[in-house]
Amino acid sequence: MTFPFHYGGEAESYTFYRVPKILFTEKVFDHLSTDAKLLYGLLLDRMQLSLKNGWVDENGKVFIYYTVESIMDALTCGNKKAGLLLAELDEKKGIGLISRVRQGLGKPDRIYVHKCVVPEMSFGHIQKCRNDMSGDVPSTGQEMSKRHANKTDRNNTEHSKNDLIVSAEPGWDESAMKERRAYREYFLERCSFEVLKAENHYSAGELDELLELLVDVCCSRQKTIRISGDEKPMAIVKSRFMKLDSEHIRYVLHCFKENTTKVRNIKQYLLASLYNAPMTIGSYYTALVQHDLYGVD
Template structure:
């Protein structure tokens, strides 16, 4: 490969992952493998997205979802290597995995080790830890210190913190693919794979929407209300939408709007729907 050279500010076109300098400079982490340090940086990337999506437990702690398959894809490694790196981070107390039950991804807490170190000044002045979290005005006032932080590093801090909408969608995709049992649904409905994929994509579209409102059956609903309802969906609700579409006798003019409305109403209408089917079958002597 023959790559070009950087000119002037072209380096700022990239998005960056954050890896705290202290992981490389502090003796406590000297034996932590470089791959594990990189993985910790990938975890920090997901912490930022989790905060944005309000993935916070009852104690106010941010958690992330990062499946083994996703780690393998991101680091281009085998499952054994990915597991080894997870255990390595756990052994250093940098992450904590919490099992959530069968077919559900682990809830992972990324530990903030910097809280254990002395940090007399919080405004961004005189950093001695090697972890940079500075706003631009403070950055220009900071004197040189042992991190060898210069103006170029400082001006790029905000770029490092930036995240793309593709990252957000991928985060949702990885979590929901497992929590909604999409693979199992496809096995049960081999002739409905395309329909399942369509419904799944619509769920992702809603959760990643930046609109303030969304129209459900003619009514404008705050997007946060709709997202909250969608995060409570499970595989039975997708089955319900598929069944209701199959049973619908009238033509649906806007399939996407119909599916969005059906998914939104699924948690509160699913029981009545199947109960009415049972009553109908009993009345007609089918059961």
Template structure:
């Protein structure tokens, strides 16, 4: 069998399963088998569908239904191996099963390990700062570094987010304006960790080289992500709706370079008047992981139906 080459942006037309990098970097999780890591990515993908459909228990915890038969089908393995892979994830604490009875499939809670793991990493790098830093929401690891040049600036205008052409202007003069607690040095240290996390997650340097004429906008999106991840508010407004902050932050933690490219493409095509740029961009970033696959699937089907591919 001979496969064709990719042309243009054809590679973007696939649906992807996203597997957290921490599964390969965190010492306690490295020992997981490759099959278990792939299955965790599949379970996370199913989680987004369950959340969209409102599959939650009385405590608001999202659950999924993923049977042994589905594991066998997705991974192409026998029943015994499928059972062992699920057991491996359960033993290490990445999933929790709840039995419904003999005739009903188990409910599966996919556990969010990132907060605890990243918190441990963050605490290890606090030796060079004074006092204890108390964090809220998703924490960020030490290992995410970047060679960007930082500068202080003031973010007082909610309708526009000013950026210098060649600098990521990342710090507010007052940490309290950003919803962060603690003294100024602590707040800046926290913010720097989130900057590095975002820079690596979205491949900031690569995007900068790939889109030199949209550098300011890319920096703007990166800074906005940092703002959201640093927020200590209980709720964050997304599309005129106040959503629980942990849900919004978890969504922003998923954003990678493909999502940023997708957002850039959408912004270029937008011709409507945007009165609150900041709020518009937060909503656009939040929706990117939710809509990117459907967008490119629709685009592919359209082009194929019209004989363009």
């Protein structure tokens, strides 16, 4: 069997399972098997079906149904391996990227898919930092500097361009900071913010504001968010934002520049534009093409 070559932009025509890059770049996930990482991507994909079906518990958490048989079919493996892969991801026996709740009566387990972020520092490390920074210590010595060298060194690596927040805001803990960094890196890569800045069509300030808005929404603990005057479930808004790409960002900024009416609340305007972008971008550019071709034989 010979498969054809790609020409032009044909490589973009597929549908994809999204496996978070962080699973391959952070040391904490090194011990996960490749199959377990792929399974996590399959479980993430099933979240879209859950949102459509309204599978949300009383606490607002989205859950999915994905049977062992479905895993066997998707990964072409046996029952035993499917169970082992789930155990790798499970919070009880594995890394903690999923939680399973038994339903009984022959019903499949509810599966809660956890966010794929770098876990917070251990309590022992936090206590050590507090002791170093307490009033009993007259000055910060070399010992503390060495313990934190792994963090300061990273500022001079590939992460230096991505970490836009230099210091924590009041009330933010280390876990919240890591979650923000993970989301920021996700959107920087998926939406190609650095590429958009290099194009010089948009100011760095405008792009940074959009990036921070996306991160703020995805890190929010609220159950709903007001968009265009309506309260939207936060889980649905986050899911839609996670699907945005560079073309959607270009579209939002282009519409904002072309808007001639006074915008009273820019944040709400941008929220609505980002939320509606996947649904309106196609018709917008179709209308532009029809306008440009009007009167052409």
